Amino acid sequence: MEAAGQDDAAPVLPDSETTEIISSSVEEGSVEVSRDGEEAEAVLDGGSDGIELTLGLPTPEYAEDAEVQDDGTAIYMDPEGIVDVGVQTLDDGSVRVLTVINDEIAPGRYDYQIDVEDGVVLELTPEGAVALKGADGSSQGMILPAWAEDAAGNPVETHYEMAGNTVTQIVDHNAPGVVYPVVADPKVYYAWWQLFKWSEWRWSSAYRSNQLSMQLSAWGRHDVIFAAGQFVSSGWNLLKQKHPSWIFTSSMRQQWECHVLGGIAEWGTFDLEINRPSLPNWRKRIGMRPLSATCNW
Structure with a gap:
């Protein structure tokens, strides 16, 4: 079973399986998927920097109990x-x-009942995502905008x-030209650390410098596009929580702002070199140099 293609994040294998629960974990997060096909749900726990929520799944009334594929x-x-x-x-x-719609007689509406801890609210955003927000308005997670694709891509x-x-996903699959099966794949983030797919401190032979390298998750990329002003601070603060404070220089902050605000939202990696000189007026470079060189001075 393959996703409709929101990004290249890959599934992980379960840590354990019982007759009732399929358990998986990544870093600080854990996921428990119930076996029961008639009352299917997943419990998502983001750890100390996340929230816990229960996600009710839109399985058919007589769905078989869950089985784990090789991936x-x-x-x-x-x-x-049918579904x-x-x-x-x-x-x-x-x-x-992954809701796989195999036939034109399948429903066009799929409900996800989301039970969240006290103080967390769900909000449908103008760009079609569902934001998970704390009582103070802080971002706690996100369901990315709805996505669906047919068998022809x-x-x-x-x-x-x-x-x-x-949260109900409406899928207008019963339309001329649609090739079945159709895959609809809501993607849920439930912990602040998931803004980054990874981040690590490493040596760059190209620049002969130590650098903080990172790759944004799909949620991080979404925030760069739709909430860059917020992400400049929130993403930076998260990096500072996860890495030694002594590595962060004024130049690295400038490089970070350049990548996020300067329209250089590479879907590859951001590299922040520790010994690159400070350049407070980096904004003047935007539009004057190739994109790849704007944030490397």
Whole structure:
């Protein structure tokens, strides 16, 4: 079972399986998927820097109990072959639900009942995501904008609606030209550390410098596009929590701002070199140099 293609995050294998629960973990997060096909749900726990939520899954009424594929995907098969549902814990810590629509007679609405801890609220954003926010308005997680694709790789119209804590994905699959199966894959982030797929301190032979290198997750990329002003501070503060304070220089902060605000949102890596000289007026470089050189002075 393959995703519709939101990004290249890969599923991980479960840590353990019982007759009732399939358990997986990535860094500080853990995911427990119930075996029960008729009352399917996943419990997501982001650890000390995250929240806990229960995600009700849109399995058919008589779905079979979940079985784990070789790649780690837990799948609830529909005995009638109309709608199958898979759950993946991904290597960036997020969880992806794969709703596989096999036939034109399948429903066009799929409900996700989301139970969150006290103080966390769900908010449908203008760009079609579902933000998970704390009582103080702080970002605690996100369900990325709805995504669906048919078997030929063509996008299928889809969006979310909300009623209380039920998020419904509308998939307009019964349309001319749609090739089945259609895959719809909501992706859920539930911990602040999941803004980055990874970050590490390493040596760059190209620049002969130590550098902090990182790759944004799909959530991080979403925030760069739609909330760059917030992400400049939130992403930087998260990096400072995860790495020794002595490595952060004024130049590294400038490089970070340049990557985030300067339109250089590479989907590869951000590299912040510790010994690159300070350049407070880096903004003047935007539009005057190739994109690859703007933040490397």
